[in-house]
Amino acid sequence: MRFRAKIVDLACLNHFSRIINTIAKLAKTCILRLTVCKLYFILSDKVANGGASMWCELSQGNFFDEFQMEGVAAEHNEIYLEFVPENLSRALKTAQSAKAVKIKLTNKHCPCLRVAVELPSLSSSSRIVTHDIPVGVIPRRMWNDFREPSVPDFDVSIYLPVLKTMKSVVERMKNLSNFIVIEANLSGEMNLKIETDLVSVTTHFKDLGNPPWASEDGCQSSVQGRDLESMAEACIDIKKLQQLLAGQQVNPTKALCNIVRKRIVHFILLHEEVSLQYFIPAVA
Numbered sequence: 001m002r003f004r005a006k007i008v009d010l011a012c013l014n015h016f017s018r019i020i021n022t023i024a025k026l027a028k029t030c031i032l033r034l035t036v037c038k039l040y041f042i043l044s045d046k047v048a049n050g051g052a053s054m055w056c057e058l059s060q061g062n063f064f065d066e067f068q069m070e071g072v073a074a075e076h077n078e079i080y081l082e083f084v085p086e087n088l089s090r091a092l093k094t095a096q097s098a099k100a101v102k103i104k105l106t107n108k109h110c111p112c113l114r115v116a117v118e119l120p121s122l123s124s125s126s127r128i129v130t131h132d133i134p135v136g137v138i139p140r141r142m143w144n145d146f147r148e149p150s151v152p153d154f155d156v157s158i159y160l161p162v163l164k165t166m167k168s169v170v171e172r173m174k175n176l177s178n179f180i181v182i183e184a185n186l187s188g189e190m191n192l193k194i195e196t197d198l199v200s201v202t203t204h205f206k207d208l209g210n211p212p213w214a215s216e217d218g219c220q221s222s223v224q225g226r227d228l229e230s231m232a233e234a235c236i237d238i239k240k241l242q243q244l245l246a247g248q249q250v251n252p253t254k255a256l257c258n259i260v261r262k263r264i265v266h267f268i269l270l271h272e273e274v275s276l277q278y279f280i281p282a283v284a
Contacts, residue, residue, distance in 0.1 A: 001079055001137070003034055003105040006066040013101055016063045017092040018249040019056070019274060024085040025247025026054055026278065031138065031146050034069050034079040037061070041085070042146045052240045055148055055277040062273040072140055079105070080138035080146060083113065091115040091131035099126060111135050149279060151266060154258035155232035157213065158184040160267075161205045163255060166192075167245035169203045174238050176201065179283060182241075182257070182265055183233035186210050191231070194238075211256055232261045234282040244278050252276075 007013045023041050033040040039058050045051020060067045071077035095101050095117040102116040112132040119127045177194040184190040188209050193202045252269035259265055267278040
């Protein structure tokens with residue numbers, strides 16, 4: 001089992017750092033799945049137990065100048081590692097003006113991801129700062145626990161408003177309640193609501209648009225005969241939503257959410273070569 005990679009391009013490095021920062025805000029520990037073409041960052045708190053789950057994938061070719069890996073076996077050419085994203089985020093903070101960053105899977109005293117940051121120096125020799133990030137190697141028999149979560153048959157799919165706006169609304173509401181109701185319909189309308197014994201606050205968004213698949217047969221129960229105005233809603237933990245919005249350092253080109261009535265809210269943030277899915281289960 002071997003893995004080594006190198007980033008030289010500064011723009012790619014900074015973009016990669018922002019993705020890791022976002023993930024560090026969403027997950028205390030997560031799984032890094034390495035394949036020949038892609039990297040996946042996976043958080044699978046069991047949704048049934050009220051935990052959020054995350055699936056973030058990126059194409060290695062868009063970030064790394066060199067990328068070599070040999071998986072566990074020829075027919076299972078993948079590696080699954082458990083690690084603390086905050087550690088990687090901290091290591092990459094030292095790399096903001098680096099000439100190159102090398103990442104390598106090593107096993108001195110325990111398995112580690114070694115991040116070697118080559119910094120520019122005034123003399124001809126360069127300075128190299130290394131960080132060893134402990135990782136746990138996930139055995140083959142447990143890989144199935146980290147498959148891509150299936151998207152349930154949703155009631156409504158809608159584009160999100162500007163995330164900054166949504167974030168400031170949610171931050172204000174967070175001081176009033178621990179829970180927030182997200183509701184949306186197939187006419188591009190979405191409401192964020194909180195209701196407590198003392199106060200009831202609703203923020204309305206309209207003309208958001210619904211993704212094209214919302215009206216296709218098959219992907220969703222046929223829209224024909226459905227009331228386009230009727231709202232599908234789910235009540236979720238406001239902290240989990242705020243975490244997602246506060247952690248956003250990758251400005252998505254598309255952001256949307258799918259609501260399964262009273263069951264789950266599924267967020268999808270797309271940015272060129274990166275996709276981040278985040279699932280927040282509804283509370284009863």
